[in-house]
Amino acid sequence: MARNVSVQTRIGFTIAAWAIALLLFSPILWVLLTAFKTEAEAIASSPTFFPQTFTLENFGAVQDRSDYFKHAFNSIVVSVGSTLLGLIIGIPAAWAMAFAPTKRTKDVLMWMLSTKMMPAVGVLIPIYLIFRDLRLLDTLQGLTIIMTLINLPIIIWMLYTYFKEIPVDILEAARMDGAELWNEIVHVLVPMAVPGIASTLLLNVILAWNEAFWTITLTSGRAGTLTAFISSFSSPQGLFLAKLSAASLLAIAPILLMGWFSQKQLVRGLTFGAVK
């Protein structure tokens, strides 16, 4: 039965929702507006809302100084590569945990999740030394591996949650129909879990795209992604605010667009299983 909601309540909720949305969006809006201002206007003591003199020179400047396209390419390689690698490892792992659990499965899941609670800086030195010895510092391979590792618990947890919703009878039917494990996963499990796998993929691309700690620490010139690109524009001195905004805008634009176009999928994926 539909619940009766008064007009006042509905207006109240609508205003509150818009206010929260604007609050969350305001930094992005500020970056967007500042990117088109001159440096002088960006730091003016009486700040302007809209650019008084609309300029594109910041974009040219950041491309000239630190090659946006190379960093963007690195970001794509690392975020997509680490997500695909994570799915290749995560799908069989989540299958095992969801459909062939042992007494220790819950413990393993909790342990994986607990690694996300540890501050990254806690393992910085060992990881740095391992990367140095394996010659993985400032390489796309190294960055892809570390991104896969830090996001793997989330990938496995999400997939595990989706897989748990799939009736085991259907997988057993596939086994009875002559499907070996590989066919069971490829022809039955994966197509049925497409919404879950898609939202796992999207979320992990976003997480890897936005990751800054490991990217800045483990890369310098060659394998730096867009987060390293932005950080190179933050400087304690000089006129940099408009350029930093332009760099930020360039860095977040692709992922913002991707999020915008896939928001339905993301919301569906993130609330999957919440309501039967």
Place this chain on the structure above:
Amino acid sequence: MGSISLKNVKKSFGEVQIIPDISLDIKDGEFVVFVGPSGCGKSTLLRLIAGLEDTTAGTILLDGEDMTKAPPARRGLAMVFQSYALYPHMTVRDNIAFPLKMAKASKEEIDKKVEYAARTLNLSSYLDRRPRALSGGQRQRVAIGRAIVREPKAFLFDEPLSNLDAALRVNMRLEITELHQQLKTTMIYVTHDQVEAMTMADRIVVLNAGNVEQFGSPLDLYKKPANRFVAGFIGSPKMNFVDGPEAAKHNAHSIGVRPEHFKLSKTAEAGTWKGKVGVAEQLGSDTFLHVHVDGLGLMTIRTDGDQTFSHGDDVYLTPDQTRIYRFDAAGKAI
């Protein structure tokens, strides 16, 4: 060929023993029904034969070949699940074709077999639909179609009709029986419904707490139950049991009389039990009377539908002396 032999098969889940020790021989082409109350291990036994569960001990032979450790895909059996277990992302055609694709059959062969199965099961006009666009009965037919195209050594049915309504259940029961007569392939059918068991089976396995209580033809089980459990489980309404002095008169620990083996009258006769009618369930063709018999408790009597009794009527029951079942203290038939 499709003979199935279980030799001393045991199954435990951790500390819990589900099947203590079962040996069975199912002949090629037989329709065998596993029947028993909930939790008696009948589905587990079917899953052990299917290979969906590992045996704790014992051997499973299919056509004389040891398949105890073989994965389900290699056993050459087909299974129909209670939940239908259709692939929701595939059309009916792809669902039925799936086992053939797994067996790497040619496209012509797949098309031919899918068309044949669809014709046999009246599914031809639904081939391009998804399972969610089908009714329960149609879904169950697709599940059976998927099983047929494999041409398996044996079909395994795990309570396939329990999700259907009563009228459809009767129809599907007939269809499955006809299918068996047509294909002559071994079928094992799990149910808790003794009517299904009696009407469909060549032989019935009555299970209780993981043990085989009796394995025989439906009429054998009805006429010569091996023990009190089988006597009580087979037959509807269930057999009436009497303990104590009345049973001692027949040199037994307890005696059983089926509801249909009573003579009923409203006047006293020699050797009769007197009682009062509690509830009279009128089905039209039959009437089931629940009679409170003095000193013996509640008894169910089947009588013809024309008899009219009402609550509180005095009645006299005379059990048919030639059809009294006698049991010893352990419940075994004497």
